[in-house]
Amino acid sequence: MAARWLLLLGQCALVYSTTIADIQGTAFRSPLEGQTVKGVTGVVTAKSASVSGFFIQSAPVSDTRSSTGLFVFSESSSVLASVVVGDEISLTGKVEDFRSSSDGTFLEATELESPTSITVLSKGNTVAPLVLGAARSPPTGEFSALDVGPDGFLSVPNNVSLVDVANPTLQPAAFALDFWASLEGMLVTVPKPTSIGFENDFGEFWVRGAWTANNINSRGGLTLAPGTDGKPDGGPETVIIGQPLDGTTNPTMSVGKTLSDITGVVLYQFGFFYVLPLTAPTVLSTPDPTIPATTLTSVNDGCTITIGDYNVDNMAPTSATLPQAAGDIATHLRSPDIMFMQEIQDNSGPTDDGTVDASQTLSALSSSIKSQGGVTYSFTEVLPINDQDGGEPGGNIRPAYLFNSKTVSLVSGIPVGGPNDAVEAVTGSDGQLTLNFNPGRIDPTNSAWGSSRKPIVAAWETTSGARFFTINLHNAAKVSGGSSLQGDPRPPLNGAVAQRTAQIKVIAAFVSGLLAKDPGASVIVGGDFNEFTQTRTVFAPFEGLLTEVDVAADVDPVERYTYVFDNLQEQLDHVFVSSAVAGRTVEVEHVHVNSWAPDVNTRTSDHDPSVARLRVC
């Protein structure tokens, strides 16, 4: 009997001594998941009705894999009212690894639910925040040990494993997800934060703190570029700052603002490990609002051409951003000889009335460029079939060209292609390489283009008669089917990656066919690829066929970006050239009219334009 009592007492002692570190464990999921634990003690570090709960923290433990912070979930106002920050409490609750029902790709977050028996043991305690960047810094290399594959977190295939199923033991010094999971629920300070993007619709924004970071660009943001291990570096050493817990409002953000220190608690929500600040930070400095224009001006020497590339984000004739885009082209891009435009909507914009012609949109843009000191542009397009190319319903977005007929002209005497006419490279009666349609669409009925834009090919001549070919494209968007950088599927799901891969294959086949007829042809392929070249599997069909101008011009990899998304400045827009062009002088500049905008709401578009100066003879 005595032994039995001892055993029972022993079990009671175990139950009553459950610590926060026991609950958090050393892996992503709690080893006590689903269990009711009693006598959990900790000091309340933060509470807010906005997150439906409060955070408690115990004394540090030697095992840095185990967090000593914990989120206690409760929507009960009387529960929330029963504790104040600084109270050391004891409580009972149920351990849960909670995943939001809003998105199955989010990680589970360890929390204590249904808190009862809350007893205040003492009041007025303080918890010193863990200052990041000192003893512990976010790792700079990879997000997860599960991001296997040749392209790191961008590897295809992705979704090879799920964090919450594999539940790896945390390696906080090596992997960012593990690092933040080891701090889940804890009070931390992000010292000397620098904003690396714009705030989102909820006033949340990404920062890096005063700790080692890779691939910092000249504006202060982090560029998606190769890391020290040669694999794509997704900026794991960054963190998203949520809404302040005290009800204050975060200031508006742009890339490169520096901020006062941020102290807050770590909570996984909406696909990311957040630091929820106790109060809003203040802005200490703001980068120079002057955005330099390109230095790559048109020279019109019969061999050199300038091309601009700009996704103008759903532009209709009446778009408020149309004069802004026109101003960008006139002043910041200095009127390139040819503009590769994407997301030109039809004359009725998003009204879904069967209109497919965009001549009014393009002439409005051209007039506005002229009135703002730019050149007089002509334009050309291939009309799409109504509602077949994706994008904003009714908008019929398409790629189109503006061109300065004083410096370049379309090879004449060739009909413009219809929506289902496949453009082909053919030898003309003069023996020169030309097209059967000018402009025309590449293999438009190929299933690779389903609900997506068909690229348009054009044949051109300079004033000296030098011939060259351009392809203007806008590949399928990543918008749906993706998962966050800090989500459950590893490597993260890359929405529509299979379609973009198929599209690149079709484009490569067209270029190969053209170059088979004339290996010395000058071919320029540009537009919104909706993909990073670091996802090498997607761009594999271009290998040995086309060279990216950034590579040919040896642009610093951290300055190659045209887009700000989450924690990264990244390049979705690219220009590639055939070997004849790559072998001559190649120049390119990305003009950061939008990535460097002082305010997200004053941007023309979500993409930056680029200008390349190339030799076609």
Ligand SMILES: *[C@@H]1O[C@H](CO)[C@@H](O)[C@H](O)[C@H]1NC(C)=O
């Ligand atoms: C990702 O993988 C999981 C587990 O194999 C699977 O259930 C899920 O459907 C996959 N998601 C996608 C979008 O393929």
